[in-house]
Amino acid sequence: MLVILYNYTPLTNDGVESLPAVIDNVSLVVVKSNSSTKQAHIYELNLFQTPSAAPLTPEISWIQGHDSVVDLFWNHTGAQSYNVKRSTSASGPFVTIAANLKVRSYSDNTAINGNTYYYVVSASNEAGESAN
Numbered sequence: 001m002l003v004i005l006y007n008y009t010p011l012t013n014d015g016v017e018s019l020p021a022v023i024d025n026v027s028l029v030v031v032k033s034n035s036s037t038k039q040a041h042i043y044e045l046n047l048f049q050t051p052s053a054a055p056l057t058p059e060i061s062w063i064q065g066h067d068s069v070v071d072l073f074w075n076h077t078g079a080q081s082y083n084v085k086r087s088t089s090a091s092g093p094f095v096t097i098a099a100n101l102k103v104r105s106y107s108d109n110t111a112i113n114g115n116t117y118y119y120v121v122s123a124s125n126e127a128g129e130s131a132n
Contacts, residue, residue: 079123
């Protein structure tokens, strides 16, 4: 016998579904049947708590400049998204040139040949943004 304790409509962000509220002390496999095809679809439900701290600061692992483009790659920190910032001074100030990236690479197509640029990357999750 299956008892439904809660019924939620999942939120979708970039193809990942999540629940709008935290459910404590639950771990189960959800079986959803389709009465017209008489097939059961099994879904694994992973429940995560909201992070209590911002992710670690990413380190740029590879950077390459070529004709008016600078390519950057950085390490994984478990973040939801990343922000790329640029300055013409090593000490800043750094201006965000790409925000809310879901990947760990970025191509700066606004670079001007002959200029020196300094880049930093920050990581974000529900708890906040890391340092640069």
